[in-house]
Amino acid sequence: MNDCEEYRERLADWHMGRLDAAAAAGLERHLNNCADCREALAATAFVLDSINNLQAPEPPANMKVDFRAMLDDFKAKEKKPVFRDRVWSWLLQPRLPLAYGLIILLCIGGAYLLGRSNKQGHEIQELHAGVQEQKQTMMLAMLDNPLASERIKAVSYTNDLKKVDDKVIDALFTTLNNDPNVNVRLSALEALAALGNHPEVRTGLIKSISTQDSPVIQLAIADVMLKLQEKGSISPFKQLLKQRGLDENVRDKVKQTITKLI
């Protein structure tokens, strides 16, 4: 490595003020006598200044509010560990997988033996029901997760549930009407749309029309209502049209939806 190469490796540090006094003095002496390295320094300085001066958008004000909510929630959970959490953490202890393995093997063995005695169908059904119940509990717990991506994952678990009960439907509506993140709300809406054969889902969706303020969700609800051919939504949609400051795209979409439903 010649001298210049060695000095050039230090240019970035020199520009950032990260060289010790002796090394800086040595480099400066070299720079005084080397036009090529001075040119290299100017280019290094330009690159570093460009990056250092790069500005990020202002973080939105709601970030502080979200943090406050997360911190309060965390503090509350720390203070009084919820019974359910304690059960979960006990069940999820690292030393338990072997025990689970054995239990599963026993269940399968049991189911097999029972099957041989013509009771197979009934027992396996029970086993399935147990798994379904576990999935449901997990989904409901994950909906409280502070991470939006985890909550979306929780909502998507609804597709795996063979039978959806009131608890799940309630949780999905709570998410649709209250979750701070629009993407989570949107995924809850999609999950609910797939459950359109439940009358209570249809009623809940109709009610939700008036509570939503995000144009994205309003547009999506209009699509869902059209798909479900839900005439009960006409009246709340008409109410929505009276709302001041309604997004123009939403207004057009709602008008079209009403025409198609009538």
Added chain:
Amino acid sequence: MLQVKAGDLERMSLLFQRHHRALFGFLFHLTQRREASEDMVQTVFYRMLKYRNSFTEGSSFSGWMYHIARNVLKDQKFGFDNKYDPIDALEDKIAGSTSADDSLEKKQSRQQLYDALAMLSEGDREILMLNRMKELNYPEISEIMGISQGAARVRVSRAVEELKKIFIKKGIKKDS
């Protein structure tokens, strides 16, 4: 942070106040995604609360925070997408400036820089973004990246050289 570790969780709000802006900037510059960066800031603070016992006395809080941020970033598997958020849409939200005083040249040079950064490897981009933080020096950067201080020095210098080459290739010059 030691007070948080000792159980005074409320102290975390002071740390949030002090660091969330820089952390948001770091995540934004590496992903170009506003909402995802917001979410990731919350995740980083959540993880710091949850794993507060892993913070060791005498170590740098910023170093620890960016180490966690890097893991969160990896979990999200975001690529650098310089076309994701149109820069124009961000103009009125840029910290400390308004769209009125942000000239067209400024916008163009920022876009040029994002385009150039997109041509770097992920590791080079990351180390340059850590290097620009005033609160991080080589001991912290090496800790965050899991490499020696000497290696961190060399990697910063090489990343700068790479970016210099890209600048030349793209004809980016001072006052261009």
